[in-house]
Amino acid sequence: MNVNEHEERQDQSGDDAQVTTGASLDAGGVPEAAIPELVIISGMSGAGRSTAAKCLEDLGWFVVDNLPPALIPTMVELGARSQGNVARIAVVVDVRGRRFFDNLRESLADLEAKHVTRRIVFLESSDEALVRRFESVRRPHPLQGDGRIVDGIDAERELLRELRGDADLVIDTSSLNVHELRAKMDAQFAGEEEPELRATVMSFGFKYGLPVDADLVADMRFLPNPHWVPELRPFTGLNEEVSAYIFNQPGAKEFLDRYAELLRLVAAGYRREGKRYVTIAIGCTGGKHRSVATSEKLAARLSAEGVETVVVHRDMGRE
Structure with missing residues (x-):
């Protein structure tokens, strides 16, 4: 099962989500002490937005699918007035609501002015x-439209280019199934307390x-490639x-020292x-020898400096 199959039900639900309330909102803004945590989920159609949203829902987040961006600040205000009942909100924003997509930048600026902690x-x-998933x-x-x-996909990439650049977390689901995507979301959001910085070191x-x-x-x-050393070729950088x-x-050691120093500067x-x-x-x-060994060494240094670190060896098992 791929990540796109879980999106079919949401995609058939209509063009725009409807949000109604029983009372009008005050003009005074959001009470800062009660502002809920906000995550905005977006990305390419078929890449797994609905699966990611479902994962957050299972973790106790209040999830709204396909909310027009102009209504995001209103949703946050409603959460702030829930007396703590809605402490974490996840909003799925995508091209199904493209008539409203131009309002996203204005909504993000509004949230920043109200000191809302938001992640994309x-x-x-x-x-x-x-293509494979849609087919x-x-x-x-x-x-x-009438094209292919x-x-x-090309039109959507262009539309989302700026938002992708602003994202706090980008997840490539090209080779992930539903369970692997959920595991990645769990790793980022299941903890009780959010660490200062999380790093994935990927060979x-x-x-x-x-x-x-x-x-x-x-x-x-x-660096010289161990692949050309007969006694080392069968092994990986974990050896x-x-x-x-x-x-x-x-x-090699000089690179590791200086790159770790650079990462300290970047992390700050x-x-x-x-x-x-x-x-x-x-x-x-x-992706079998040099990158694997270096990733392991680098991850160990980051962990020693208080950065929560996950190591992924993307291509180590390939022939």
């Missing part, structure tokens, strides 16, 4: 994966393409002998800007 989660996926459910892309599915192979959700990318191909071979090469800036999630991609040719 952006669900990304490759064109190939999105599997035999439904058109909401923006393709890829035309709708990868350049020959398989750059990770689309990477914030920072480092290239380890300046102690492979790791020792790599970090005994000229420049992320914290000041309120960015809570960072994905650090470490690449080599095949």
Whole structure:
């Protein structure tokens, strides 16, 4: 089962969500002490927005699907007046409400003025994966009109480009199933207390393409490749002998020291800007030796400095 199949029910629910209340709101704004936590879920159609929203709902969040962006501040105000009953709100914003999408920037500015803590989660996926998912459910892309599915995908990417750049967390679901996406959401939102900064250190192979959700990318191909050492070739960077071979090469330890120092500087800036999630991609040719060993070393340093860190070896198991 892929992440798109869970979206079919929500996509058939109509163009715009309806929000009604039994009382008018005061003009005085949101009581700051009662402001709920807010997560905005957006991203590509078919990338798993509804699955991500369902995960937050299961974690106790109040979830509104396809809410027009202009109504987000109103929803926050209603939550603030719920006497603590609605402490965490998740809103799904997507191109089904494209008539209202231009209002999103204004709504985000309004939330910032009211000191609302908000995070943007952006669900990304490759064109190939999105086409495959739409074809599997035999439904058109909401923006393709009389064109092809890829035309709708291109139009949506352009429409969401700026929002993706503002996202606090980008999740690439190209190779994820429903359960793997839920696990990623759980890892980010299931904790009782939000850490200052969470990092994902991801090893990868350049020959398989750059990770689309990477914030920072480092290239380890300046070091000799253990693939050409017959006794090391069958192993990965998790092997102690492979790791020792790599970090005994000229420049390897110096790179690790200086890159860790750079990350300390970047992490401090992320914290000041309120960015809570960072994905650090470490690449080599095949994603099996140099990038894996470096990712493990780097993750250990980040963890020692108080950064909650997850290590992912994207391509280690590939031939």
